[in-house]
Amino acid sequence: MERHFWSGNIAIAEAALTAGLNFYAGYPITPSSDLMEYIARNLPKRGGIFVQGEDELSSINMVIGASIAGAKAMTATSGPGFSLMQEALGMAIMLEIPLVLVDVMRLGPSTGQATKSGQGDVMQARWGRHGDQALVVLTASSPQSAYQRTIDAFNISEMLRTPVILLIDELTAHLWETVTIDKDQISLIERRYGKPGDAFFDSGDPSIPPPMPRIGEGYNVLYTTSTHDGFGIRKTQDAQIHNHLVRRIYKKIWNNVEYLFNYNIYPVDMVEKDKDIIIISYCSTARVASETVEKLNKEGFVAMNVELRTLWPINYDELSKIIKDAGIVVVPEMNLGQIIYDIKIIGNGLDIYSFNKIGGGIPIYPDELYNYIIEAYRK
Amino acid sequence: MKHPLINYLREELLPTIFCPGCGIGIVMKALFQAFKELNIDTLDNFVFVSGIGCSAWMPSPYIKADSIHTIHGRAIPVAIGVKLVRPNLNVIVVGGDGDIAGIGGNHLLHAARRNMDLLTIMINNQVYGMTGGQVAPTTPFGIKTPTTPYGNIDYPLDTCSVVAAAGANYVARWTVSHFMQLKNTFKKALRKRGFRYIEVISQCTSRMTNRMNISPGEYMKQILKKSINIKKLALETYDEYLNNIIVGEYTDRDRESYLELISKVVENA
Structure with a gap:
């Protein structure tokens, strides 16, 4: 048993490191910057890569590239940055890329009251992208639950090959409390890889995502954000394939609602x-x-x-x-x-x-x- | 008899969708020829990353390698994520001028500043070809396009000067009319570290040469005639850029790359 005195942001960073974070890219924004600073100090010590991107667009896209390359990757941001990341999140949904995005909610709209707490991003988290899509949105209300939900976020993202958003507000991010951790009780879900020639973008059972391909090893993987068949071949004219793909990605989340829905x-x-x-x-x-x-x-x-x-x-x-x-x-x-x-x-x-x-x-x-x-x- | 470079292509997906007379095929052939001359037989440890636009289709789906076809403008950051996690892979970004210099211009600037270990190829047809030939950040001054019906009042961006000034290790510009130089530039860039940027002036046959009422071949002759090698200029000025096509190497240096620097961070943390 370990006992720590942590803020919500630090609890998230520590949980990410425990979950096996390899790559973090982010852009400074109140009130999530201290989470990034903590990662910048501690991730390289564990052999991971930290990059401060030139903007939120680059940060989320680096995270997507890193995850495709095999890393457990995350970013953290707040309202305005979260808005900028939405298009890339849609790509992560379409390509089925595991990643964790922490949105530390501040008070909008627009620049609003930038250092103050709010909960205005709920609908943005759920519907921020264009097109039909689903992902997973988790919340936490204390450093303790933030730690647990971060571990859950990584596990869900790997299990369902999906981006997961962890939504907390500024009050929890900067609330310092005791966090108790029993590392023996933490189980981690690791990525499921397929073999060359597998259908990496379709599965017989929509509740289970297809396995991920390894890249740089001769699989000749085709990742495309356009509508694609099970082998990644672009199909922009075929109504049936689009219908199948988009419904499968949607069902992947909703068929697992009993597992994903959590309340206290x-x-x-x-x-x-x-x-x-x-x-x-x-x-x-x-x-x-x-x-x-x-x-x-x-x-x-x-x-x-x-x-x-x-x-x-x-x-x-x-x-x-x-x-x-x-x-x-x-x-x-x-x-x-x-x-x-x-x-x-x-x-x-x-x-x-x-x-x-x-x-x-x-x-x-x-x-x-x-x-x-x-x-x-x-x- | 099969084409000597067919091994680099997904044969089953041919023919390409590119318009007849498009320059992308020439760029592809020059790149493949460079691979062949460097004895790179398979592209197993290559990852191509592209965004949106005709040029993005060159690797995805036609090149037989891993490819990631991303959203508009973001190929460079996705490629950075791949490269930093798998440093031993060769990561190549291919995109058009709208994708790389327009919507993704900020990423280009910062990848150059960081001397990020990527080879970026920008195929510059000077318009937004796929969406109907609208004005691009590289369109020559004065030209009429569907969104500049009274002539373009924006001056074009000299990306090579910008990328060289930002700190890239290697920057060159050629045109599709300079096949041998282009191939040799690819060969050189493939063997270097850090950020390598190659701009290729190309033609859009459906949205540019047809409006000019000339054949793609005639256009290729014109761009060859307008080309001046940067070595022949005492100093490249923006006026010269506006009136000619400056070709050749803008910079060729060997600064420590981002990958080497970040490896030290991880080692010493």
């Missing part, structure tokens, strides 16, 4: 009870929600917080079972309401409330959330 319930002994109030939260707001729930329970309500540790894909069936008998459902977000749209679909017919706060990086305080909930409950 607080307090756990509330699961079996009839709830007056359920809060659905994510990122730093999950901490506030838990404290609010404690207070509500002390006051005699039956309240429970569901912290979403996966924002995409959401297991709609499972989440709808959890919330179906709730008196009211409250979704606090440090944005004008983004994940609320999913909750409204899942909880059709329930009383669902959106609590939103933006500006100054000021967190939602437990008292104001409590007061809002009491008012909503009495309506």
Whole structure:
């Protein structure tokens, strides 16, 4: 057992190193720069390559090249940089390249309040690219969970041959807490390689990605961002091949929703009870929600917080079972309401409330959330 | 009888989609001839990276090697990622002027500054050929294109001067009318370290020579006639660049490359 005193950003960097990070490229941007600086100091010590790109475009594209060449590769950024990386992320989805992208959310839109916390990138993480596509979006609300979700991100990216986004907000990135690690309990998923001549871009079962090719070893691999058949041959006129490819990449994520969807319930002994109030939260707001729930329970309500540790894909069936008998459902977000749209679909017919706060990086305080909930409950 | 260079091609995907009279075939042949003369029989440890545009199709899918056909402008950073993780591979970027000097121009500048261990070939047809012949950052001044219907008021970028000034180890420009020089330049560049940049002036038969009402062959004669070797100039000036095609080696040095420098970082960390 190891105990460390780490910020969220450091916990992510340490987890990446533990997961076997070989390559990092990034561009300075508040509030993710300290993560990059930590990597710059520590990755070369482990034989890895660190590059500061000339911009976010080069950084994410270097990461993609490095991953194609066999590295476990990652980058970290924040809102504006994340926007710049979207086109390349679409390429990583189309070519099925494992990589981890950490988006430390700050307060937009545009330059906004650049040093302050926000949660406005939820929809950008899910839908930022053009075209039909799916990837995996994980969250964390503490240095401890950031460590775990980073390990998960690397494992999922290798298992499903997909980019994985880890979404945290500035509050968690710069929150210092004790992180406890049992390295014996960490299992890593390594890349699955195929043989020359294999179909590297198709698999019989859409739930399982095809194996990756090795490059520079005579496989004569064709990676192309255009629509391609199972052997990488460009097929830009064939409707059936496009339909098959895009649906397969989509299903690869959604068929594994039970494995990918992760949440944390607080307090756990509330699961079996009839709830007056359920809060659905994510990122730093999950901490506030838990404290609010404690207070509500002390006051005699039956309240429970569901912290979403996966924002995409959401297991709609499972989440709808959890919330179906709730008196009211409250979704606090440090944005004008983004994940609320999913909750409204899942909880059709329930009383669902959106609590939103933006500006100054000021967190939602437990008292104001409590007061809002009491008012909503009495309506 | 088979073509002596067929081993470098994916024969099953021939013929190419290039327009009749396109210069890309000449560049491809010069590169293959260079491989052959260097006794490189297979391209197993070569990786080609390209972006968007006609030139990007030269390696992908036609060259029998690993190729990564990326998004517009980003071939160089993807190639850097590959090279830094697998330093023993030969990584070659192929792209057009829109891809390399336009949308990807910043990456070109910084790869040169870092003296990154890549060979970058820019096939410059002076227009955005694939999208309809719109003006490019390399289009000569005054020319009419679909997006400069009143004539181009942007001066063209002299990429070789820029890349040489930025710190690349090797920079040369030739045209498709200089087959032997081009082949020899490829041979030289393939044996060097650091960033190597070769610009090849080429013709777009569907979007340039046809509008000029001349044959591709006539255009090739014209660019040959307009070419002046940089050695014959006391000092290359931008005016000379605008009025002629400057060919030859802009720089040929042997600075320590990025790969060597980053290896030391890892060793001493």
